[in-house]
Amino acid sequence: MIELDLLTTHADRAYPILAGLVTPRPIAWVTTLNEDGSVNAAPFSFFNVFGVDPPLVIFAPGDRDDGSPKDTARNCRRTGEFVINLVDEALAETMVRTSASLPYGESETTHENLATTPSSVIAPPRITATPAALECKVHSIQQIGENRLVLGIVHRVQVREEFFDPNSLRVRGEKFHPIGRMSVPNWYCKTSDLFEIVRPP
Numbered sequence: 001m002i003e004l005d006l007l008t009t010h011a012d013r014a015y016p017i018l019a020g021l022v023t024p025r026p027i028a029w030v031t032t033l034n035e036d037g038s039v040n041a042a043p044f045s046f047f048n049v050f051g052v053d054p055p056l057v058i059f060a061p062g063d064r065d066d067g068s069p070k071d072t073a074r075n076c077r078r079t080g081e082f083v084i085n086l087v088d089e090a091l092a093e094t095m096v097r098t099s100a101s102l103p104y105g106e107s108e109t110t111h112e113n114l115a116t117t118p119s120s121v122i123a124p125p126r127i128t129a130t131p132a133a134l135e136c137k138v139h140s141i142q143q144i145g146e147n148r149l150v151l152g153i154v155h156r157v158q159v160r161e162e163f164f165d166p167n168s169l170r171v172r173g174e175k176f177h178p179i180g181r182m183s184v185p186n187w188y189c190k191t192s193d194l195f196e197i198v199r200p201p
């Protein structure tokens with residue numbers, strides 16, 4: 001084994017090492033509202049669901065090099081609301097383009113001509129073409145070093161009919177194929193190659 005110390009010797013390699021090993025990661029394409037009411041969209045792969053009672057999600061925008069928060073973190077703190085749009089292969093390239101840093105207040109959805117649809121219980125809209133969206137309210141924001149962990153409670157789930165069976169209330173896992181993030185900066189994976197392992201009783 002090769003031993004690495006991410007707190008001292010290899011601190012400057014912590015990002016590519018951790019983000020290359022802890023894979024695949026789900027992607028939260030987060031929509032929030034800027035101060036002027038325009039829509040900010042940006043992807044975050046330091047993201048997951050952490051519990052169901054209450055339904056808890058966390059994503060982590062790192063601060064910019066100058067120590068200022070990214071627009072998404074700023075909007076979450078100001079408005080207390082955000083949408084997590086999940087990303088499939090069809091949306092992958094547009095999602096990546098929205099990671100470009102635009103000046104604050106300049107809308108990625110306008111820039112990319114990306115249609116949005118009003119949410120049900122919060123002000124930021126979802127991306128119309130998303131396969132599924134989680135309407136979230138901010139529970140708290142934890143600042144640990146340059147990481148800002150945004151903890152959110154999911155108030156509504158919106159999922160396209162083709163990916164959900166309304167009778168069994170189950171996600172159609174054979175049809176829903178979000179992409180995963182692999183080694184940074186540019187690698188992704190498909191999630192269509194599934195296998196099943198039945199759990200012991």
Ligand SMILES: Cc1cc2nc3c(=O)[nH]c(=O)nc-3n(C[C@H](O)[C@H](O)[C@H](O)COP(=O)(O)O)c2cc1C
Pocket residue numbers: 027040041042043044045046047060061062063070071072073095096098099100101102181
């Ligand atoms: C697939 C993908 C995942 C990303 N994940 C993160 C992340 O977890 N944390 C982060 O700080 N930046 C992440 N980024 C970079 C942000 O999307 C980028 O800094 C963006 O400009 C932030 O936008 P904002 O200032 O509008 O919030 C990711 C970029 C891509 C393409």
